[in-house]
Amino acid sequence: MGPEMGGAAEAAVARVEAREVWKSYNGRPVLAGVSVEARGSEIVGIVGPNGSGKTTLLRIIAGLERPDKGRVVVRGRALLVFQENLLLPWKRLRDNIALGLRYRGAPRRVVEERIAWAARLLGIEEHLDKYPGEVSGGTARKAAVARMLVLDPDILLLDEPLAGLDVESRRSLLEAVDAIAHRHGKTVVIVDHILDEVAYYADRVYVLTQPPARVEAEVELRDAPRAERLAIVYEALSRVYRERGRLALPERVERDALPG
Known part of the structure; x- marks a missing residue:
């Protein structure tokens, strides 16, 4: 049961494309030209500080809100899992x-x-x-x-799925997400503020700044050994900081909570 992972051609196609997305609420800018994409059979993590517009971006991708400016293309059927479980x-x-x-x-x-x-x-x-x-x-x-x-769905959007979970529950959920994407061909987009664990499982990570949010760094991780992925993300951020000046990092969990 469940679809098998698609081929290389399908994986190369961006199922989600958001280009230069802007969004404000009551005159307060939340997103300031954010661009992200997610391909087939891929886990994409979007991380940033609390209040950085991550959930707003996910709702725009899901079609629940409209951007003020920018372009969003979704190829396939996307379903959003809200942070609240909403179980009866x-x-x-x-x-x-x-x-x-x-x-x-x-x-x-x-x-x-x-x-x-x-x-x-x-x-x-x-x-x-x-x-x-x-x-x-x-x-x-x-x-x-x-x-x-x-x-x-072709695309599964997860809003803060790790919130309120203990270390073992977070790890178990992310391992299941890994199977959903890489064994069953789904595109998974996770927004969260826990960089360490999302980076361990994601094929690509986008790090957002404080609001109004921009993409501070986009880091490809698909071919990187998992044990090295967090270091790769922080090295990429260090390069950005040297060029732009240091900005706030997403909240981290304890390093000994990481798998491996």
């Missing part, structure tokens, strides 16, 4: 995950197959018959991801 507390995880499929009128067999596939991929099979209040925050977050994943 009176329904078991199985039924929460099935909501979109049942709304579409999918046959029972298809619903059951897709739930089983997504639950296995995310490692929550044993929790499917529990209620949201009976599971950990990490399991609830995975159920929220599964609810969108069963709808077979």
